[in-house]
Amino acid sequence: MANTVNFDAKMLLFSGRAHPEFAERIARELGTELVPTKAYDFANGEIYIRFEESVRGADCFVIQSHTAPINKWIMEQLIMIDALKRASARSITVVAPFYGYARQDKKHKGREPISARLLADLLTAAGADRIVTVDLHTDQIVGFFGGPVDHLFALPILADHISALTDRAKLTIVSPDAGRVRVADRWCDRLGAPLAIVHKKRDKEIANQVSVHEVVGDVQGRVCILVDDMVDTAGTICAAAEALFENGAEDVIVAATHGILSGPAIGRMKNSKVSRFVLTDTLPTAAEAGEDKVTVLSIAPVVAHAIREIFEDGSVTALLDEL
Incomplete structure (x- = not known):
């Protein structure tokens, strides 16, 4: 109350x-x-x-x-x-x-x-x-x-929700790029899970254009939690998820605070192998997505x-x- x-x-x-x-x-x-x-x-x-x-x-x-x-x-x-x-x-x-x-x-x-x-x-x-x-x-x-x-x-709300849904012993926290490593470290500390990183290279001349190169860390047979501050066009996060599956991940869950969901985002999310996108209600677009894979938590x-x-x-x- x-x-x-x-x-x-x-x-x-x-x-x-x-x-x-x-x-x-x-x-x-x-x-x-x-x-x-x-x-x-x-x-x-x-x-x-x-x-x-x-x-x-x-x-x-x-x-x-x-x-x-x-x-x-x-x-x-x-x-x-x-x-x-x-x-x-x-x-x-x-x-x-x-x-x-x-x-x-x-x-x-x-x-x-x-x-x-x-x-x-x-x-x-x-x-x-x-x-x-x-x-x-x-x-x-x-x-x-x-x-x-x-x-x-939003980490406590997102992490506690995901922890309740999954076997923590199988979790690996994944940073989608080098810039998110510090945030991913906080997730690791809270959930007691190992860390992996997706190394990527962004095209400097084209916005939102990313090519994923390699996964640093062991994700074979693991449930990977991809953590980021936002999902905009979903290009980066879906490409990172694909790289994790190619490296043997059992499942991928995306956890992000802000669901901007611009342009092709909903289509990419729907067609990706990611089992669930967990977002918060900082933006109305998250709730408006209307996608079965999306869970929106209130902050x-x-x-x-x-x-x-x-x-x-x-x-x-x-x-x-x-x-």
């Missing part, structure tokens, strides 16, 4: 239009309701926002996951923040379960932007004091924002707990340690 927070101190929750179901789950966990908000688009695509109750002196939490069309929903969140700042909110916390542009966190070649930093600057300029997010693509993004960033993790209780700790001047770090 959800604990009820004392709202005499004026904690207010706001939701954009990108993923209102997720915001409603958070509100239920906290025993409150979302602030009524008037939001619509003008004929030329400009966004109008007005909150229908006073926010003066309140601690405000603006919940918006950056799903497609991503630029529209980021802009809407920026406008919501600006409206709160101009209405004398005491503090403004951005709750972005999926942080847009996180993959553009560094320059790979000359004349490229660092868009993840740009988004942090935009949120700051709009008036955000704090960010709550889940499983950033890279940890360094935390340093792009000048204020506090509470970086939450709203974790986000709600973090919001409660922030509002009550508690410790979000202690929350992460508990997980």
Whole structure:
């Protein structure tokens, strides 16, 4: 049963239009309701926002996951923040379960932007004091924002679910590339399983184009848990799964926090040998997939707990340690 927070101190929750179901789950966990908000688009695509109750002196939490069309929903969140700042909110916390542009966190070649930093600057300029997010693509993004960033993790929810479904003695945790090894290590520590890595080479000139080369580690006869922060077009993850089966894996389960599921993703997932894709509800696209192989777990209780700790001047770090 959800604990009820004392709202005499004026904690207010706001939701954009990108993923209102997720915001409603958070509100239920906290025993409150979302602030009524008037939001619509003008004929030329400009966004109008007005909150229908006073926010003066309140601690405000603006919940918006950056799903497609991503630029529209980021802009809407920026406008919501600006409206709160101009209405004398005491503090403004951005709750972005999926942080847009996180993959553009560094320059790979000359004349490229660092868009993840740009988004942090935009949120700051709009008036955000704090960010709550889940499983950033890279940890360094935390340093792009000048204020506090509470970086939450879906690993406990995903790992406990998979552990209950499988024989832990047969599990091998697999990183789909070198960049995910640190995350895979955390899975290994939690489940007491060995680690394997899929070595891949990405075509620098073509987005989402990957060729898998080899599997480092023993996966023969093992149930492989492929772990990643996101599934976008599913090209990388399905190619990695194919490499595991070619190396003798008995089964492959994919566990990822963010189900972006763009373009050919659903078709690739359906046609792959992967037995199950376990995702969270940070994005609406995961639940909309309608694919029998997809299991969607809610991370709203974790986000709600973090919001409660922030509002009550508690410790979000202690929350992460508990997980």
